[in-house]
Amino acid sequence: MTAHPIIIPIFLPNLGCRERCLFCNQKATAKEVPSPSSVRNYIEASLIRLPSDEEIPEKQVAFYGGSFTAISQEDQVRYLKEVQPFLDSGLIHSIRISTRPDALDEAILSLLKANGVKTVEIGVQTMIDEILFLSKRGHSAEDIVSATSRLKAWGFEVGMHLMVGLPGDTCDRFLQTLDKVIALRPDFVRIHPTLVLEGSPLEVLWRAGKYSPLSLDETLQWLKKGLLKLERSNIQVARIGLQPTRELERHLLAGPYHPALHQLIDSEIALDMAKHLLQLYSEVNHPLFLCHPKEVSNLRGQRNGNILRLKDQFHLEEILIQTREDILKGSLILQNTKRNIVIHRRDLYYESIQNSH
Numbered sequence: 393m394t395a396h397p398i399i400i401p402i403f404l405p406n407l408g409c410r411e412r413c414l415f416c417n418q419k420a421t422a423k424e425v426p427s428p429s430s431v432r433n434y435i436e437a438s439l440i441r442l443p444s445d446e447e448i449p450e451k452q453v454a455f456y457g458g459s460f461t462a463i464s465q466e467d468q469v470r471y472l473k474e475v476q477p478f479l480d481s482g483l484i485h486s487i488r489i490s491t492r493p494d495a496l497d498e499a500i501l502s503l504l505k506a507n508g509v510k511t512v513e514i515g516v517q518t519m520i521d522e523i524l525f526l527s528k529r530g531h532s533a534e535d536i537v538s539a540t541s542r543l544k545a546w547g548f549e550v551g552m553h554l555m556v557g558l559p560g561d562t563c564d565r566f567l568q569t570l571d572k573v574i575a576l577r578p579d580f581v582r583i584h585p586t587l588v589l590e591g592s593p594l595e596v597l598w599r600a601g602k603y604s605p606l607s608l609d610e611t612l613q614w615l616k617k618g619l620l621k622l623e624r625s626n627i628q629v630a631r632i633g634l635q636p637t638r639e640l641e642r643h644l645l646a647g648p649y650h651p652a653l654h655q656l657i658d659s660e661i662a663l664d665m666a667k668h669l670l671q672l673y674s675e676v677n678h679p680l681f682l683c684h685p686k687e688v689s690n691l692r693g694q695r696n697g698n699i700l701r702l703k704d705q706f707h708l709e710e711i712l713i714q715t716r717e718d719i720l721k722g723s724l725i726l727q728n729t730k731r732n733i734v735i736h737r738r739d740l741y742y743e744s745i746q747n748s749h
C-alpha cells in the first residue's frame with residue numbers, strides 16, 4: 393500500500409468537542425454534521441468520482457473535523473459500521489479518524505481496531521504545556537506522549553497535527569516541540585499556521601488587541617527550519633497549511649494564510665541553498681545552477697522573485713539554470729569552471745547563511 397492513500401473525507405465539525413479550543417471554528421471549513429445514515433450515500437457518490445482502481449493503491453474514508461473518539465461509543469460505532477460494507481467488498485481499504493489525545497483509552501482503541509480504523513490523527517498543536525493551556529486545549533503534553541505510545545502499541549498509524557503562532561509560541565518553542573514530536577516517531581505530521589477565524593474564541597482576543605498573528609514572512613522562517621528538521625529525521629510531512637476552501641477564506645479575519653504555503657517554503661529553501669553556494673564561491677559572475685526539472689520553479693521563486701533577489705544581493709548580471717533528470721531531488725549544483733559544488737537541502741543549517749532570519 394502507498395504512503396499516500398486517496399482519502400474520502402467526511403467532516404463532523406466540532407462533534408465530540410467538550411469545549412472550543414481557542415483557535416478553532418470547524419464551521420469555517422465545513423457546515424453541518426452529517427448523520428451516520430448519510431455516510432453510505434456520500435461514500436458511494438465519492439467512489440464514482442475517483443479514477444480507476446489500478447491508479448489508486450489505497451482508499452481510506454476519514455472522519456475529520458471533530459473529536460471522533462470523544463463522541464459516545466454508540467455513535468462512533470454507528471459511523472464506523474456505515475463503512476463496513478465498503479471494507480468487506482474491498483472498495484475501501486481502511487478508515488482514519490482525527491481526535492484529541494486525551495480521548496484514546498484502551499477501550500476506545502479496541503473499538504477502533506475492531507471496526508477497521510487504521511490511522512489516527514491526533515491534535516497535538518504544540519508540546520509546550522503553557523501554550524496548550526493558553527490555547528484552551530484541556531490536555532497536557534504528557535497526554536500526547538501517552539496517547540502516542542498506546543496507539544503505537546495497538547499498531548495504529550499515527551498522524552500529528554501541529555500549529556505555529558499560537559499565543560505564547562516562539563520559533564524556539566516550535567523547534568522544541570518538533571524535537572519532542574520527532575522522539576515520538578509519528579508516521580506523518582501536518583502543520584498549519586494559527587489563523588484568526590470569525591467565530592473562534594481567538595477572534596475576541598484579536599479584536600481586543602491581545603493577540604497578534606505571525607506575519608507570512610515569520611511563518612516562512614519558522615516553517616523552513618521546522619520542515620528541514622523533520623526531513624532530516626525522516627518524518628513525513630503530509631501537509632503544510634490548511635486546505636484552501638471558500639468557507640475558510642470567507643471566515644478568515646487575520647493571519648498568515650497562503651493557499652500554497654508548502655511551495656512557498658520550498659522556494660525559500662531553494663533560495664537559501666543558492667545563497668549558500670554563492671557565498672562560498674563569490675567569484676562566479678554568471679553562475680550556472682543545475683537542479684532537477686521538478687524543482688526549477690522553487691529555485692526561480694514566484695514571478696522569478698528568487699532570481700531577482702540573488703542578482704541584487706550578489707551583484708550578478710545574469711543567472712543561468714539548467715535542469716537534469718539525474719540530479720537528486722533536493723540538491724542544487726553550482727557549476728564552476730574548476731568543479732561543481734553541490735548542496736542538499738538536508739545539509740542546510742541556518743547559522744551558516746547570511747541574511748536569513
Ligand code: SF4
Binds near residue numbers: 411417418492
Ligand atoms: S481543535 Fe479539535 S478538539 Fe479543539 S474544538 Fe476544534 S475540533 Fe474540537
